[in-house]
Amino acid sequence: MTIDWWTLALQAINVLVLLFILSRFLFRPVVAMMAERQAAATRDLDAARAARKAAEAEQAKAKTEAAAIAAARKDKLDAAATDAEAQKKALLAAARAEVEALRKGAEAEISAARATAEREDADRASHLAVDIAARLLTRVPAEAQVFPFIGDLADGVAALPEASRTTLAAAEGPLALKAPRALTEAEADACRTKLAAVLGRPVTLAVEVVPELIAGLELDAPHAVVRNTFRADLDRILKELTRHGA
Amino acid sequence: MQSPLAIEPLFHLGPVPVTEPVVVTWGILLALGGGAFLATRHLKLVPGRGQALLEAVVSTIDSQIRDTMQVDPAPYRALIGGIFLFVLTANWVSLIPGLEPPTAHVETDAALALIVFVATIGYGIKARGLAGYLKTFAEPTWVMIPLNVVEQITRTFSLVVRLFGNIMSGVFVIGIILSLAGLLVPIPLMALDLLTGAVQAYIFAVLATVFIGAAVSEGEAPAPQAPAPPQKTEAP
CATH class of the missing domain: 1.20.5 (Single alpha-helices involved in coiled-coils or other helix-helix interfaces)
Incomplete structure (x- = not known):
């Protein structure tokens, strides 16, 4: 077996040339393109990351708002x-x-x-x-309905003002006398006697029976009224009892 | 009787005899170079099928170098990848009727092994410096210097003999069977030759990577993306 050294040398040169050509026209451009793609991918990733950060910032801002x-x-x-x-x-x-x-x-x-x-x-x-x-x-005995009040009636007339008493004394005609019942003769005489003593003149009486007086006598004159009856007392008491705040 | 391994010059360029392997290699050179030029003229960011295939080949070569040498594959890509593509193409030239693979002749294999030998020394010196590279021959002790020197030579010869023996034997077997049995009988063996050619191209490239890697190891920083530990590849 022999070796053709010329062939060996030419083949070595051929292989070296081929290595150069492949390096120049195959590996370098392919690797460059791969690196470019990787760079582009990195750029895109960076851009996406930046966009994501911006979006996160916007989201945080929106959350804050x-x-x-x-x-x-x-x-x-x-x-x-x-x-x-x-x-x-x-x-x-x-x-x-x-x-x-x-x-x-x-x-x-x-x-x-x-x-x-x-x-x-x-x-x-x-x-x-x-x-x-x-x-x-009303159950007061009839004899007590008039006689005990005669003196008080005379006292009341005596207590009248002088002018009223003078007018009363100068009045002609009988004095109007109200009694709860008809007066007995004795009671009428007692009345006339007492009143004459007070008025200083003889007195005649015109007796009017008013049972509502209950007991007592009431002398009515044009200018004076002398009341001495239970009814007057009861009216006065009722007036006092029903007087409110006065 | 003339040796079947002997080659006759087809013509002469001055004093230089040009033999068939050289001519076939020129054809391969033109085919690979022209193909590479045409294939890489219009590379795009979004690759087509052809560009994707090219990138897959380059990525696979890079990955193989990185896995084996644990360094950045860029300085070695052209040498290892070019040798692989050339040996693969040369081995498969036998598919073209009337052509013999250049690697079936020892001169081509020797040229390849010589390139690997020189590249190993050159990369070793570049990575470690001359003194550092020479010191590797004294590892683990100075007693090993002769053995390491012999190893450098013998493993280069092993590259030559392995590739030459496998391809040459395939060519011879197919030729003998073709002459004895007929036209279609060698087809299974030719298919087997395709596999053998691919495996031998891979083995040659990987062994070249291992030799260069051993020369530059401890002299260069590891690759930034080293997915696997170094492989121990043994020839069959």
């Missing part, structure tokens, strides 16, 4: 709630005041009504008491 909006909304809601609470309190206070006023008015009305009722009750009781007293006094 949303939080601010939520805080503002909460503040407004709180303010509205505070206002509503204040208005509620004011309304409640007004309502309470109104209710209190109404209650006081009602209480006043109730008190007035109660006072009125009490007065009416008192009046009715007074009238009832006077009626009872009048009924009881």
Whole structure:
């Protein structure tokens, strides 16, 4: 076996040339393109990363704004709630005041009504008491219905003012005398005697029977009235009992 | 009787005899060079099928170099990848009727092994410096210097003999069977030759990578993306 050294040398040169050609026209451009693609991918990744960061920043900003909006909304809601609470309190206070006023008015009305009722009750009781007293006094014996009152009637006439008594004394005709029953002769004489003594002249009497007087005598003159009867007493008592606040 | 391994010059360029392997190699050179030029004229960021195939080949070569040498594959891509593509193409030239693979002649294999031998020394010196490279012959002890020197030579010869023996034997077997049995009988063996050619191209490239890697190891920083530990590849 022999080796052709020329062939060996040519083949070595051929292989070296081929290595150069492949390096120049195959590996270098392919690797350059791969590197360019990788660079482009890296750029795209960087851009995507930057976009993602920007998006995250925007998201964070949006979150912040949303939080601010939520805080503002909460503040407004709180303010509205505070206002509503204040208005509620004011309304409640007004309502309470109104209710209190109404209650006081009602209480006043109730008190007035109660006072009125009490007065009416008192009046009715007074009238009832006077009626009872009048009924009881009707049981006074007939002899006690007139005679004991004659002296008092004369005293009453004497107690009249001078002018009234003078006018009464100067009057002509009989004196109008009211009695609960017809006077007996003795009672009529006693009356005339007593009155004549007081008036200083003889007296005639025109007796009118008024059973409502119960007991006692009542002298009616044009300018004076002298009452000395149970009815007058009862009327005075009733008047006193039914006088409220005077 | 003339040796079947002897080659006769087809013509002479001055004093230089041009033999068939040289002519076939020129054809391969033109085919690979022209093909590479045409294939890489219009590379795009979004690759087509052809560009994707090219990139897959280059990526595979890079990956193989990185896995084996644990260094950046860029300085060695052209040598290892070029040798692989040339040996593969040369081995498969037998598919063209009337052509013999240049690698079936020892001169071509010797030229390739010589290039690998020189490249190993050159890369070793570049990575370690002359003194550092020479010191590797004294590892683990100075007693090993003769053995290491012999190893450098013998493994280069092993590259030559392995490739030459496999391809030459395939050519001879197919030729003998063709002469004995007929036209279609060698086809299974030719298919087997395709596999053998691819495997031998891979083995030659990987062994070249291992030799260069051993020369530059501890002299260069590891590759930034080293997915696997170095492979121990043994020839069959």
